[in-house]
Amino acid sequence: MRTHRCGELSRRHVGQTVTLNGWVQRRRDHGNVIFIDVRDRQGLTQIVFNPEISPAAHQQAHVLRGEFVVAVTGTVALRPEGSANPNLATGEIEVLVKTVEILNDARTPPFLIEDEGEVTEALRLKYRYLDLRRPKMQRLLRLRHEVMQQARSFLNGQDFLEVETPMLTKSTPEGARDYLVPSRVNPGCFYALPQSPQLFKQILMVSGIDRYYQIARCFRDEDLRNDRQPEFTQIDLELSFIDREQVMVLMEQMIRLVFQTTAGVELPAPFPRMAYAEAMGRYGSDKPDLRFGMPLHDLQDFASKTEFKVFRETLAKGGIVKAIVVKGGVEISRSRIDALGETAKGFGAKGLAWVKIVGAGQLESVIAKFLDARSLLAAVPDAQTGDLLLFVADKPKVVYDVLGRLRLLLAEERNLIDQKAWRPLWVVDFPMLEYDEALKRYVAIHHPFTAPLDEDLPLLETDPLKVRAKAYDLVMNGSELGGGSIRIHRREVQSQVFDLLGIGKEEAASKFGFLLEALEYGAPPHGGIAFGLDRLIMLLGGADSIRDVIAFPKTQRAQCPMTDAPSHVGPEQLKDLSIKLDLIE
RNA sequence: GGGGCCGUCGUUCAGCCUGGUUUAGGACGCCAGAUUGUCAAUCUGGAGGUCGCGGGUUCAAAUCCCGUCGGCCCCGCCA
Numbered sequence: 091m092r093t094h095r096c097g098e099l100s101r102r103h104v105g106q107t108v109t110l111n112g113w114v115q116r117r118r119d120h121g122n123v124i125f126i127d128v129r130d131r132q133g134l135t136q137i138v139f140n141p142e143i144s145p146a147a148h149q150q151a152h153v154l155r156g157e158f159v160v161a162v163t164g165t166v167a168l169r170p171e172g173s174a175n176p177n178l179a180t181g182e183i184e185v186l187v188k189t190v191e192i193l194n195d196a197r198t199p200p201f202l203i204e205d206e207g208e209v210t211e212a213l214r215l216k217y218r219y220l221d222l223r224r225p226k227m228q229r230l231l232r233l234r235h236e237v238m239q240q241a242r243s244f245l246n247g248q249d250f251l252e253v254e255t256p257m258l259t260k261s262t263p264e265g266a267r268d269y270l271v272p273s274r275v276n277p278g279c280f281y282a283l284p285q286s287p288q289l290f291k292q293i294l295m296v297s298g299i300d301r302y303y304q305i306a307r308c309f310r311d312e313d314l315r316n317d318r319q320p321e322f323t324q325i326d327l328e329l330s331f332i333d334r335e336q337v338m339v340l341m342e343q344m345i346r347l348v349f350q351t352t353a354g355v356e357l358p359a360p361f362p363r364m365a366y367a368e369a370m371g372r373y374g375s376d377k378p379d380l381r382f383g384m385p386l387h388d389l390q391d392f393a394s395k396t397e398f399k400v401f402r403e404t405l406a407k408g409g410i411v412k413a414i415v416v417k418g419g420v421e422i423s424r425s426r427i428d429a430l431g432e433t434a435k436g437f438g439a440k441g442l443a444w445v446k447i448v449g450a451g452q453l454e455s456v457i458a459k460f461l462d463a464r465s466l467l468a469a470v471p472d473a474q475t476g477d478l479l480l481f482v483a484d485k486p487k488v489v490y491d492v493l494g495r496l497r498l499l500l501a502e503e504r505n506l507i508d509q510k511a512w513r514p515l516w517v518v519d520f521p522m523l524e525y526d527e528a529l530k531r532y533v534a535i536h537h538p539f540t541a542p543l544d545e546d547l548p549l550l551e552t553d554p555l556k557v558r559a560k561a562y563d564l565v566m567n568g569s570e571l572g573g574g575s576i577r578i579h580r581r582e583v584q585s586q587v588f589d590l591l592g593i594g595k596e597e598a599a600s601k602f603g604f605l606l607e608a609l610e611y612g613a614p615p616h617g618g619i620a621f622g623l624d625r626l627i628m629l630l631g632g633a634d635s636i637r638d639v640i641a642f643p644k645t646q647r648a649q650c651p652m653t654d655a656p657s658h659v660g661p662e663q664l665k666d667l668s669i670k671l672d673l674i675e
Numbered sequence: 676g677g678g679g680c681c682g683u684c685g686u687u688c689a690g691c692c693u694g695g696u697u698u699a700g701g702a703c704g705c706c707a708g709a710u711u712g713u714c715a716a717u718c719u720g721g722a723g724g725u726c727g728c729g730g731g732u733u734c735a736a737a738u739c740c741c742g743u744c745g746g747c748c749c750c751g752c753c754a
Contacts, residue, residue, distance in 0.1 A: 120717090121710040136714065156704090173712050181714085198705060201686055206715075207703075209686065212746050265754040285754085312753040436678095436750080537754050591754095635747095646747065 091161065097133025101182050103166040108185060110135055111193070113223070114158045115203070117151075124151045125184075128162060129203075131228060134178060136169075137162050137185040147187045157196035157203065157220075164188045211637070216651040218642055230639050233631045236352045237623065238305055241325050244344045250301040250327060255290035257283055257307070263593070263601055264538060266310035269320070277668035283309035283321075286620060288537065289605050291328040292577055295616035296608045303327040305623065314646045317569075317625055317636045321644075325572075325626075328618030334560050334576050337617055338363075338516055341564065345514070345571070345621075353630045355512055361564070365519040370486075374412075374494020376520070379568025380513035382506040385472075386412045386493050392469035393483070398460035400443070404483035411483040413470060414493055416500055419478025420446045420454075427478075430496065434482065439492040443481040447473055498568065515565045519543070522559040523590065531592040536561045538591055539584070539605075540575040541617075547583075554590055560617065571626055574619025581609045 092111040099108065115127035115134055124139040139151040143164075154160065164187040175181030200217055201209040205226045214221040221227055242252070261268045261282035268282035284290075286308050294302045306326040314320065329337065342361050349355040362380075369378050372385045393401035393411040401411050416422065427444050434442040445455040451463045452475075467473055480496060482489045501507050522542050523532040534540065536559055542550060546557045560576035578584045584606060588598045598606065627639040637643040644650055664671065 116714075116716095118713050118716050119710080120713065123711045123713080125713055125716085127714070134714090138712085140711080142711095170712065173714090175714055178714075184712095198685070202704070204715085207687065210682090210746075213686080215746095262754090266752080288754095310753060313751085315753085316748070318753070534754055540754095645745090647745090651746095 095132035096128050096130040096135045097179055099135055099166055099180050099183055099185070101168060104168050104183060106166050107163065107188075108166055109161060109163040110137070110185065111161050112159070113196075113203075114154050114156055114160060116156065117154055119152075122148075124148065126151065126154060126160075128160060129223075133180060135180045135183075135185060136175070136178075137164065137187050139187050139190075143186050144188050147190045150190050150192070151187075154190075154192070155196065155198070157199055158192055159194040159196070161191040161193055162187050162189070211635075212645070212651060215637070215643070215645065218652045222641065227638070230627065230631045230633055231641060233352060234623070234627045234639060237348055237627060237630065238325075240348045240351050241344060242303075242305070244347050245301075245303045245327065248301065248340065250303045251299055252304060253294055253299060253302050254304060255284070255287040255294075255306070259284050259290075260601075262289075263597065264534065264591075266312050269309045269311050272667040272669055274666050285310050286324060287326055288539070289602065291326060291618060292539065292605060292613075292616065293608050295328055295330045296611065296613045298330075298614075300330045301327070302329075302618075306620075314644065314648060316634075317628065319624065319636055319640060319643055320648050322636075322640075323623040324620040325623055326618070326620040328616060330614040330616045332576075332615070332617060334518070334562055334617060337574065337576075337619060338562055341572075341619055342514075345564065348626075349512070349630070355630075357512055357514055361514040361516050363516045363518055366517055366521065366558075367519065369517050370490045370494075374490040374492075374497060375568075376517055377563065377565040377568055377570045378494075378515065378517075379498065379501070379507070380515055381508050381511045381567055382501045384414055384416075384497050384501060384506065386414055386490070386497070387470045387472070389413055389469050389481070392465055395465065396461055398443075398457055400441075401481075401483050409484050410486050410489050411481060412489050412493055413479050413481045414497055414500075415470060415472045416478040416480065416504070417474075418476050418504075420448060420476050422478055430480070430500075433499065434492050434496060437492045437495050438488050439482050439484060442492075442496075443483070445479045445481070447475050447477050447479070449475055511567070513567055514571075517563045517565055518561070519558045520561040520563070521555065522546075522557045522561075522587075523554050525555065529592075532590050534587075534591060535559070536573065536575050538587055538593070539577045541578045541583070542587075550586055550590065562619070564619075564621070566629060569625060569629065570622070571629070572619050572621035574617065576615070576617035579609060579613045579615050581606060584609060 091109065093109045096110055096112050110128050112128040112130035115129040118125040122141055126137050126139070127134045128137055139148040141148040162185065164185040166183050167186050169182060169184050199220050200213060201220070203220060203223045205224055222231065258271060258281040261270065261280065265285055268285065270280040270282055273279045273281060287304060287306050291302050304326050306324050307321055308324055309321050311320060342359065346357045346359065349357050366376055369376055374386050389411040390405070393405055396402065404411060431442040443457055445453050445458065445461065448454045453461060453463050470479065473479060482492045520535055522535060522540060524535055526533045532554060541560045543558045543560055549557045561573065562575065563573040564571045578587065624636050624639050627633065628636060631639060633639050642650060642652065649655065
């Protein structure tokens with residue numbers, strides 16, 4: 091079989107007799123001389139069939155077709171003067187074939203195995219094994235492997251133990267919808283596939299594992315998106331006897347190493363930090379994209395003094411007024427601004443006020459007569475002649491959300507994003523709870539095991555919404571790479587939080603009883619974090635869909651076009667599981 | 676649950692708005708022949724499509740209407 095890979099031969103090998111195995115990429119038949127590119131994971135090598143070297147092999151070359159699997163043996167030779175191919179790693183040499191063996195033939199593939207020319211994704215997924223032969227997909231799979239290896243090797247070096255946790259586990263309240271698995275030996279009972287190994291990794295801390303990690307598959311039965319699959323992978327870890335500062339410092343090292351070794355990207359040290367309140371106030375997002383400016387400007391003072399009724403009434407009702415500055419935005423047409431207004435309404439705003447600064451102290455706007463140019467420009471020092479200001483007045487949550495999203499949309503539209511920049515950011519001091527109007531109760535922003543800041547502990551009883559958590563998210567270029575927290579390690583605090591979340595004693599006992607009990611047996615202070623591996627690969631590899639970084643992903647309807655999963659099962663299988671179907675039309 | 680875009684030879688795209696001039700066209704691929712230096716080889720010739728599916732309007736439907744299936748994007752959802 092093979093002596094070399096298709097990407098490794100160079101002028102060093104000239105004169106050697108080698109055997110290559112691989113797939114026929116392309117055949118160029120010149121009559122007497124036939125060229126074939128043989129491809130494997132490593133690359134391409136041009137092999138030459140010449141009747142003067144081997145009439146038999148030359149004869150056989152006529153039947154070779156794309157994607158045939160071959161073994162070729164021949165001599166490595168320098169290509170003739172002027173015929174080297176500088177675009178090919180092996181372009182200086184070629185293999186003069188003595189013998190060729192067809193290891194397998196192949197049907198004509200439904201699409202070409204090359205990066206050029208996009209093919210419908212449905213077709214790619216049906217023939218995923220062919221799609222994965224394409225260099226782009228090979229590169230992404232390799233990148234994924236390398237990221238995992240770098241993370242593993244870093245964590246191993248830091249004395250972490252890789253421990254596997256169950257896939258068949260217990261359904262938990264809160265969070266996403268669970269994937270359920272019926273239990274045959276316990277009729278009527280169901281396992282849930284883990285949404286994350288959260289509870290187990292905390293238990294492992296109680297077990298004295300001290301430092302745990304796992305490249306963990308997680309399952310969430312929610313609707314899919316461009317960056318969301320029903321099963322995805324986390325680099326999941328947990329540490330004992332640490333505080334959040336130590337976690338962040340350690341994780342920065344890991345992320346910096348991964349970026350450096352797998353993508354050659356040097357990230358700043360240390361990563362900047364930002365409190366949640368500042369992220370929301372300045373960027374309208376808890377995962378701000380720092381590759382461009384366009385911050386939100388606070389207009390409380392200005393709005394309180396203006397004649398514009400909408401602003402004043404919003405303030406009177408406890409709302410806020412903020413604005414973003416679109417540099418050079420006077421050129422934006424009225425119809426485009428109206429469309430932005432519709433977009434803003436789609437995001438939940440009641441409306442979008444706008445002002446064009448057409449000259450020194452000169453405003454152009456339907457509301458210009460209510461506004462004093464001088465005090466507006468004083469309130470928004472960024473704004474200059476030629477700029478467009480967009481205002482939203484509403485409850486804080488709406489203002490942040492709408493302006494935050496407009497900020498991203500406009501940055502994209504106006505090409506303000508530095509595509510080469512890498513801007514990591516730790517977002518810290520998240521609120522622990524928010525109030526869910528629909529459920530009429532508090533819900534955990536991170537999860538119910540997140541510890542409150544020590545100094546905010548008393549607020550748990552007096553003003554729970556003011557309580558900040560020992561949580562941290564790592565954000566890169568506006569997407570969340572990972573998040574974690576220091577956990578509650580004392581039973582009484584955990585019970586208090588469950589009370590606030592409206593999780594009764596009985597429910598807590600039946601759902602998390604094992605964790606609560608474990609906390610009573612000497613649980614060490616602990617905390618951890620989980621990184622979304624798929625999204626990390628997307629960022630590093632420049633992939634525009636999560637499906638491109640997963641070998642066998644699902645379509646938007648959570649189906650696999652290759653295997654046709656999920657599928658119906660026979661009555662015997664259902665009977666074994668004590669399941670009767672009641673399909674709703 | 677909701678909104679949007681898309682579906683035409685193996686692939687990809689045009690044609691659709693404004694129904695008939697289309698025997699549904701181009702490129703890539705495929706097949707055959709030619710070809711001794713190509714590497715997205717080239718040249719010549721050829722095969723290949725019930726226009727996703729069903730129904731309707733019409734003298735006439737790829738084209739207009741309704742429904743349906745599938746793909747993608749987004750909102751909701753994703754502690």
